[in-house]
Amino acid sequence: MAYQFAEEKVFCSGHHACPGCNAALAIRYIVNTLGKDTVAVVPPSCIAIISGPQPLSSMRIPVYQTTLEASAASAAGIKRALKARGKDHVNVVAMAGDGGTYDIGFQALSSAAERNEDIIYICLDNEGYMNTGAQKSSSTPFMAYTTSTPSGKPTVKKNIAEIMAAHRIPYTATATTGYLDDLVRKVQRAKEMKGMRFIVVLIPCLDGWGVADHEGAKISRLAVQTGIFPLYEVEDGRKYTLNHGPQGIPVEAYLRRQKRYRHLTGEQIDEIQRMVDSDWEYLRTKFDS
Amino acid sequence: MLLNGNHAAAYGVKLARPKVVPVYPITPQTPILEKISEFQARGEMEVDIMTMESEHSAMAACITASLAGVRVFTATASQGLMLMHEMLHYASGAQAPIVMCNVNRTIGSPWGFWPDQTDSLAQRDTGWIQYYCENPQESLDTVLQAFRVAEKVLLPAMVIHEAFYVSHALEVVEVPDREVADRYLPPFDPPHRLDPEIGESWGNVVNQDMFYRHRKTLGRSMDQALEAAIEADSLWQELTGRGYGVIEEYRCRDAELLIVTMGCMAGTAREAVDQLREAGVPVGLLKVKLFRPFPVDQVRRALKGVPGVVVLDRNFAPGTGGFLHQELKAALYGLEGGPAVHGCLAGVGGTNVSPTKIAALAREAMGGKPSVFPVWKG
Ligand SMILES: Cc1ncc(C[n+]2csc(CCOP(=O)(O)OP(=O)(O)O)c2C)c(N)n1
Ligand code: SF4
Ligand SMILES: [Mg+2]
Numbered sequence: 001m002a003y004q005f006a007e008e009k010v011f012c013s014g015h016h017a018c019p020g021c022n023a024a025l026a027i028r029y030i031v032n033t034l035g036k037d038t039v040a041v042v043p044p045s046c047i048a049i050i051s052g053p054q055p056l057s058s059m060r061i062p063v064y065q066t067t068l069e070a071s072a073a074s075a076a077g078i079k080r081a082l083k084a085r086g087k088d089h090v091n092v093v094a095m096a097g098d099g100g101t102y103d104i105g106f107q108a109l110s111s112a113a114e115r116n117e118d119i120i121y122i123c124l125d126n127e128g129y130m131n132t133g134a135q136k137s138s139s140t141p142f143m144a145y146t147t148s149t150p151s152g153k154p155t156v157k158k159n160i161a162e163i164m165a166a167h168r169i170p171y172t173a174t175a176t177t178g179y180l181d182d183l184v185r186k187v188q189r190a191k192e193m194k195g196m197r198f199i200v201v202l203i204p205c206l207d208g209w210g211v212a213d214h215e216g217a218k219i220s221r222l223a224v225q226t227g228i229f230p231l232y233e234v235e236d237g238r239k240y241t242l243n244h245g246p247q248g249i250p251v252e253a254y255l256r257r258q259k260r261y262r263h264l265t266g267e268q269i270d271e272i273q274r275m276v277d278s279d280w281e282y283l284r285t286k287f288d289s
Numbered sequence: 290m291l292l293n294g295n296h297a298a299a300y301g302v303k304l305a306r307p308k309v310v311p312v313y314p315i316t317p318q319t320p321i322l323e324k325i326s327e328f329q330a331r332g333e334m335e336v337d338i339m340t341m342e343s344e345h346s347a348m349a350a351c352i353t354a355s356l357a358g359v360r361v362f363t364a365t366a367s368q369g370l371m372l373m374h375e376m377l378h379y380a381s382g383a384q385a386p387i388v389m390c391n392v393n394r395t396i397g398s399p400w401g402f403w404p405d406q407t408d409s410l411a412q413r414d415t416g417w418i419q420y421y422c423e424n425p426q427e428s429l430d431t432v433l434q435a436f437r438v439a440e441k442v443l444l445p446a447m448v449i450h451e452a453f454y455v456s457h458a459l460e461v462v463e464v465p466d467r468e469v470a471d472r473y474l475p476p477f478d479p480p481h482r483l484d485p486e487i488g489e490s491w492g493n494v495v496n497q498d499m500f501y502r503h504r505k506t507l508g509r510s511m512d513q514a515l516e517a518a519i520e521a522d523s524l525w526q527e528l529t530g531r532g533y534g535v536i537e538e539y540r541c542r543d544a545e546l547l548i549v550t551m552g553c554m555a556g557t558a559r560e561a562v563d564q565l566r567e568a569g570v571p572v573g574l575l576k577v578k579l580f581r582p583f584p585v586d587q588v589r590r591a592l593k594g595v596p597g598v599v600v601l602d603r604n605f606a607p608g609t610g611g612f613l614h615q616e617l618k619a620a621l622y623g624l625e626g627g628p629a630v631h632g633c634l635a636g637v638g639g640t641n642v643s644p645t646k647i648a649a650l651a652r653e654a655m656g657g658k659p660s661v662f663p664v665w666k667g
Pocket of ligand 1: 044045046047067068069096097098099100101126127128129130131132137
C-alpha cells in the first residue's frame, strides 16, 4: 500500500528508535499533520528517546519533556499560558506511552478530560513499559508475556477508549500504524476541533512483542482484522462511528506472529477468541444506535 | 484592612497579577485560593484559575505555564507539598519562577492540622527560594518581593507562614496601591519560552557534563538570589516604608545571648526579649526570614562575638533534630569567637510556646553548656 499525504516537515530522520519502530512512524504522521504551530509534551517513554537527547531534537517544534505522570497537566498548563498570551491558535499535543496514560498518568488525564482542556492527547500504546525493558502495564493484554508477567498477564487490557469516551469529551478515537490514512485523518480531525481530544494508537513494539523488524504494520493490520483492536471514533462520548472492524480472521493469526504469546495453549487461544468475539458484540451495538 | 495571613497573601497575589493559577484545596491553605477565586469572580483579577485534581498536577501545570511565559502562582500546605515533591525539583531544574505560598502544617501520619515547619523545611534542598513570614503584613509584602526575586534569578520561590497562628489570625494590614505594586513588579516577559515562534525545548535527556553544568548554574542562581532579595527588600522599603531584611536583629546590642528562630515564633520571642531586657538580662533576637539561600555571611556577622545563642525550632528531623539548629551550626563553622549554640525543639507539632517559656529557655541556656543535639523543650 502506498500513501500520499500533505506533510509539513516537522519530524526528522536520524532519531534513536529501534529500526522499523512503529512509534516513530506514528509520531511522524502525527506531528507532520499538526504542523509547525504546535508545542509537544512528552513523558519518559520510547517517545522521549525518539524525541532526542539534548542538544538534538527529532521535531522542529518545541518539545517539553515532563514527568511520567504529568503529561495531561503539563499540556494544559502550556495551553492556558499560550491562551493568556493571545496564542490560542497553537496546538498543544501530549504524546505519551500506555504506562504514562493508563497507569501513572491516568489521574491527570481524567482530570484534564473533565475540565475539557483544549489539548490533543495521543497515547502511543505498545502495551507495556518498553522503555524500562518490557514490564506489564494495565494496557498489556490477557496472557501476554512481559518481564513482570512471565507466565502471561492474568487480567485483561484496560479499555481506555471507552473510559475516555465516558468522560464525554468532544473527540475520542482509536487508530494504528497499519492504517496510516485513518490515523492522519483522525489527527487532522482532532486538530480542527476544540477541547479535549484523545486518540489511542496501537503501536506494535518489535522488541517488546517479539515481532520481526519489517512486520510492525502487518501485525497492526491483523489486530484490526481479527477484531482485537477495532478502529472507531466517538464524538461527545455518544456518537460512535466504525472505521475498520473485524474481517473474520481468527485471533490465532495475530497471536502466533508474536513471541510474547509463544507460550499459549490451544485452549488459551480459544479463550482469547471468545473474549474478542464478546467484546466486539458489545462494541458493535454502539454503532447501531 | 483587617486581614488574616491567608487573605493578606491573596491580596499580595492580586497585586502581582499572575495570569495562571493552578490550585488544589488543603487546610489551612484553602482560604488563599478561595480569596483569589473571589477576586476573579468580582472581576478584580484577570486570571485563569485551573482547578486541578491534585497538587502534583497543580505544580506540573505551574511549571509549563511559567515556561510558556506567564506569571504563575499557587498555594499549598503539608500533604499537598509532600505530593508535589517530584515537581518541586522539576520546577527549579526548569528555572521556572513560580511563586507558591505554603502554610506550614504537620505532616501525617498521624493526622494533624497544627503549625509545624517540617513540611517546607524538608523541601530545603529542592532548589526553591524560601521565605518565612511572621505575620499577615509580612506575608503580603513577601509575596511581591518573592515574585521580584524569582523572576530576576529565575528560580521558584516559596512564601511560608504557619497554620492558624498566621494563616487565620486577623491583624491590621496595609494593602499597597496598585501603582506601587506595578512600579515594583514589571510585567513578566521572559525571552526564553515554550513557543513555536521561538522553537526552544526543555527537558531532553542530557549527558553527565551537561547535567553537571546545569547544577552549577542552578547553584549560581541561588547564590544570586541573596543579593536580589536584599535589593527587593530595600526597594520595597523605599516604596512602602516596610522592610524586613533577610535577617532581622532585634535588641542585639551588647547581648550575651541571642534567641534565633523563624516564622511567628519570632513574634513571641520579641516579647520574651522585652521581658528579659526589662529584668536587666542582656538578650536579643535574631530572626531568619530568608532560609534559602541561607544568609550565611549576614548570620556570621550578627553572631560574631556573641557568647551564646539558643535556637528555637518548631520543626523536627528525626536523626538530626531542628533544621535551623543544623543550618546555624553549619553557617558558624570555623568562625573565630563564634557563640555556643543551644538547640531547643520548641513548639513541634504546634504546642504552645509562650513568651515566659522562651524567657525561661534563654535563662537556662545562659547558665549551661550546650549539648550537640537539640533538646526537647515542649
Ligand atoms: C515516577 C516515575 N516512575 C518510574 C519511572 C521509570 N519509567 C520511565 S519510562 C517508564 C515506562 C513507560 O512506559 P510507557 O508509558 O508505556 O512508554 P514506553 O516506554 O512503552 O514507550 C517507566 C516506568 C519514571 N520515569 N518516573
Ligand atoms: S522498544 Fe518498541 S516502541 Fe520502543 S523504540 Fe523499540 S520498537 Fe519502538
Ligand atoms: Mg508502553
